[in-house]
Amino acid sequence: KQEVTQIPAALSVPEGENLVLNCSFTDSAIYNLQWFRQDPGKGLTSLLLIQSSQREQTSGRLNASLDKSSGRSTLYIAASQPGDSATYLCAVRRGGSSNTGKLIFGQGTTLQVKP
Amino acid sequence: DTGVSQDPRHKITKRGQNVTFRCDPISEHNRLYWYRQTLGQGPEFLTYFQNEAQLEKSRLLSDRFSAERPKGSFSTLEIQRTEQGDSAMYLCASSRGDRGLQETQYFGPGTRLLVL
Numbered sequence: 001k002q003e004v005t006q007i008p009a010a011l012s013v014p015e016g017e018n019l020v021l022n023c024s025f026t027d028s029a030i031y032n033l034q035w036f037r038q039d040p041g042k043g044l045t046s047l048l049l050i051q052s053s054q055r056e057q058t059s060g061r062l063n064a065s066l067d068k069s070s071g072r073s074t075l076y077i078a079a080s081q082p083g084d085s086a087t088y089l090c091a092v093r094r095g096g097s098s099n100t101g102k103l104i105f106g107q108g109t110t111l112q113v114k115p
Numbered sequence: 116d117t118g119v120s121q122d123p124r125h126k127i128t129k130r131g132q133n134v135t136f137r138c139d140p141i142s143e144h145n146r147l148y149w150y151r152q153t154l155g156q157g158p159e160f161l162t163y164f165q166n167e168a169q170l171e172k173s174r175l176l177s178d179r180f181s182a183e184r185p186k187g188s189f190s191t192l193e194i195q196r197t198e199q200g201d202s203a204m205y206l207c208a209s210s211r212g213d214r215g216l217q218e219t220q221y222f223g224p225g226t227r228l229l230v231l
Binding site: 004031032034036041042043044045046049089091093100101102103104105106107108 | 146
């Protein structure tokens with residue numbers, strides 16, 4: 001059974017810091033991994049999607065890496081801003097015969113960037 | 116793209132009542148997903164449709180839950196005889212297909228359900 005874990009559950013940093021959010025998964029047979037942002041009481045916004053054959057994806061100040069063999073992904077946020085404050089969720093889509101499209105989510109990391 | 120829309124955004128109901136939620140996916144997206152999210156947790160998969168066919172249902176989806184996607188467009192999720200444990204955010208997502216970034220799932224704003 002695929003399980004996704006995100007550590008830490010919460011993180012508070014001063015504005016301008018570079019930071020790393022961690023995501024681990026127990027079954028390396030994934031199809032892809034997606035990072036989302038969720039603002040309080042809102043839906044999810046897709047940030048980055050990494051295919052299982054890729055090692056990283058970048059969008060602006062965000063960089064996501066994937067190491068399938070160790071079951072890990074990281075989301076790197078450069079020069080953090082107060083507007084980055086939100087909950088960040090990672091989700092994996094299983095591969096092989098279990099590839100039905102559904103995502104399995106971690107519990108999220110709630111980030112607060114202080115001005 | 117106008118995005119995924121969900122209606123209503125909020126629903127308060129009494130235990131034992133039936134509720135129905137609607138999701139309108141991004142046009143031309145053939146896959147539609149329902150997830151449930153409780154406070155402090157990540158979303159959990161409920162069910163998904165490829166066009167009008169419901170291809171997978173989670174064990175979380177008890178017989179009080181039913182979902183439809185007539186004609187492969189909008190979808191409805193009905194909960195019968197609601198219980199307090201059904202209180203959660205119900206999220207809908209859609210995706211286009213299985214090619215590269217088209218696999219990205221786009222989420223709606225969610226319907227927050229409170230069962231009193």
